[in-house]
Amino acid sequence: MADDSDRLDLIQRLADKQNAGDKKSLAERAAEKLAATRVKPAAMTVADAASDSRSRPQPSGDSQPKNKVPDNADRETFRFNLDYDQLRRSGYITPDQQQSHLAEEFRAIKRPLLLKAFGNDKRKVERGNVVMITSAQPGEGKTFSSINLAMSIASERDLHVLLIDTDVYRHRLEEELGIGDRKGLVDLLIDDKLELTDLFVRTNIPNLTILPVGTKHPQAPELMASQKMASLMDDIAARYPDRVIIIDSPPVLASSEASVLALLVGQIVLVVEANRTKKANVERSLKLISNCENIYFVINKTGADSTISAYRTYSYYDEYRT
Numbered sequence: 308m309a310d311d312s313d314r315l316d317l318i319q320r321l322a323d324k325q326n327a328g329d330k331k332s333l334a335e336r337a338a339e340k341l342a343a344t345r346v347k348p349a350a351m352t353v354a355d356a357a358s359d360s361r362s363r364p365q366p367s368g369d370s371q372p373k374n375k376v377p378d379n380a381d382r383e384t385f386r387f388n389l390d391y392d393q394l395r396r397s398g399y400i401t402p403d404q405q406q407s408h409l410a411e412e413f414r415a416i417k418r419p420l421l422l423k424a425f426g427n428d429k430r431k432v433e434r435g436n437v438v439m440i441t442s443a444q445p446g447e448g449k450t451f452s453s454i455n456l457a458m459s460i461a462s463e464r465d466l467h468v469l470l471i472d473t474d475v476y477r478h479r480l481e482e483e484l485g486i487g488d489r490k491g492l493v494d495l496l497i498d499d500k501l502e503l504t505d506l507f508v509r510t511n512i513p514n515l516t517i518l519p520v521g522t523k524h525p526q527a528p529e530l531m532a533s534q535k536m537a538s539l540m541d542d543i544a545a546r547y548p549d550r551v552i553i554i555d556s557p558p559v560l561a562s563s564e565a566s567v568l569a570l571l572v573g574q575i576v577l578v579v580e581a582n583r584t585k586k587a588n589v590e591r592s593l594k595l596i597s598n599c600e601n602i603y604f605v606i607n608k609t610g611a612d613s614t615i616s617a618y619r620t621y622s623y624y625d626e627y628r629t
Contacts, residue, residue, distance in 0.1 A: 434573035491521030
């Protein structure tokens with residue numbers, strides 16, 4: 308019995324010695340052991356993340372995604388609040404002013420365009436949702452027309468508008484809307500790393516997005532006439548078949564871009580200033596953009612006492628030729 312007592316006493320002393328160095332219970336030690344076997348949680352410190360990324364195999368150069376803007380790139384757009392008060396003072400339609408005479412005029416103008424874009428098979432034309440606004444000469448009101456047409460169509464509940472500036476000489480659209488100089492279409496044509504959506508200016512009008520013309524470039528006219536521009540327009544038309552794409556083009560007789568863009572659109576609105584534009588200039592313009600079969604006229608500045616007046620009439624190109 309003494310021997311058994313001595314053995315029990317030895318076991319007790321060993322247990323007491325171990326407990327003296329480790330006060331944790333058996334249950335606590337078991338919990339710690341279980342926790343040690345768990346997977347590292349997703350939230351890591353900066354040092355952990357850096358170590359983890361170094362330990363992972365990195366993709367080769369060929370496997371890197373193409374045309375992706377780096378996270379630290381200088382992205383130009385995203386949202387811009389249009390100044391409704393300033394737009395109204397400049398004579399433009401705004402979402403909170405849809406009952407004016409000008410708003411009614413543009414309702415009349417947009418209806419045949421929308422029928423050609425989204426009507427039934429008999430009325431719908433190929434790429435009818437891509438509409439170019441131009442004029443024979445500068446100063447006839449094409450940009451004014453482009454903005455108001457975009458505003459009018461954007462007021463439709465189920466239609467979105469992409470307004471594109473292609474006038475590389477004046478940047479008038481950005482000036483009128485107060486956007487300022489931003490990267491845009493030209494930059495997209497010269498920089499393969501840029502994506503179309505990275506350059507969009509999203510506005511406080513939910514259905515209106517703008518693509519500025521972008522950086523001034525000595526070869527901008529050649530860029531507009533390039534195969535890359537043609538491919539871009541094909542991509543835009545295919546990517547946004549349910550969106551109206553309005554292109555504010557340079558004047559036909561002042562540059563060569565309008566005649567090139569006429570090949571890429573489904574409809575054209577030719578703005579003509581009343582009592583100023585000569586019939587011969589209208590006829591010359593029609594010849595240069597005749598690759599598009601659907602051409603409308605808008606007569607601007609018909610009011611005798613107003614520098615900006617309602618657009619009175621429109622007609623088909625075929626009607627004009629007869």
